Amino acid sequence: MSHTILFIKINPIGTSNLFLDSEIKIIEDVLQKSAYRDEYTIISKGAVTIDDLHEYLETYKPQVLHISGHGGNGSLFFHDKENYKKNVSVQQFCMFVKNYTEHLECVFLNACYSLAEIKDISPSYAPILIGMKEEVANTTAILFSKAFYTSFFSGKPVSKSFDSAMGVVGIDGFGDERIPVIMGNTSTTHIKSNQSIEEPQNGSPKMSxxxxxxxxxxxxxxxxxxxxxxxxxxxxxxxxxxxxxxxxxxxxxxxxxxxxxxxxxxxxxxxxxxxxxxxxxxxxxxxxxxxxxxxx
CATH class of the missing domain: 1.10.533 (Death Domain, Fas)
Structure with a gap:
């Protein structure tokens, strides 16, 4: 039983081309080089509307939801039915994906300003949330994504994969501004697979x-x-x-x-x-x- 990463591409008409096919190809290449490649399935979908996203979450039940595209002023730019831009509030988006916490454990918003208007998230919001608080160059966003999944597929939990990716883009000259941010309860064990699993411990307490x-x-x-x-x-x-x-x-x-x-x-x-x-x-x-x- 593999664990699913749902990769959503949002690049509607009227927004600049972000070469999102290049990002998913890089992530797929990273997975193929990983020793744990058989434990993951990546599903990529493009030109996604909110209705599409709803269907995909119900159908594929991913553990990781990765959305790459444009954002601004605390919004994500999804597609409407005619492939033009539809602004979706990140706050409303978070309320929506809360409905899938039985399987969804991490939401990665690789879009400019996606978390600009969010200072923190409620303790009741179960998935870890990763996003950008400011504008970020497309090349840097892709580099950050590649570095994150390189660590994630090698066995690190989400929070440590985030830290590793921050280190990579910092060394690459990104600077010390923490434009990518991570929110949520990162101390909790997440992602039911190799990367979040602790070594067995002795002295376990009782439970009913x-x-x-x-x-x-x-x-x-x-x-x-x-x-x-x-x-x-x-x-x-x-x-x-x-x-x-x-x-x-x-x-x-x-x-x-x-x-x-x-x-x-x-x-x-x-x-x-x-x-x-x-x-x-x-x-x-x-x-x-x-x-x-x-x-x-």
Missing amino acids: IKKISRTTWSSDLTILRNTLANLYVDNEDIKRILDESAIDISSIAFSNKPVNTWHGILKYLYKRAEFDNFLEVISVENPEIQSKYIDN
């Missing part, structure tokens, strides 16, 4: 089976994931547990790192509310799961 089966992704699930990654390291052993739990393994992406595999499994179970049967199976085999994670 009911809390696990109904919670949003949180530190509780991170704790359980790390514990399972310590207990079940071999993919064949993991497949055995899934089979005993009646989980369809064809929907699971297996990694060479058990913590990555377990992260995907728990995300799959959370979306389908199937934790109870799974925990019953593993607790029979592992009394420590019963004692640490399931209240009697």
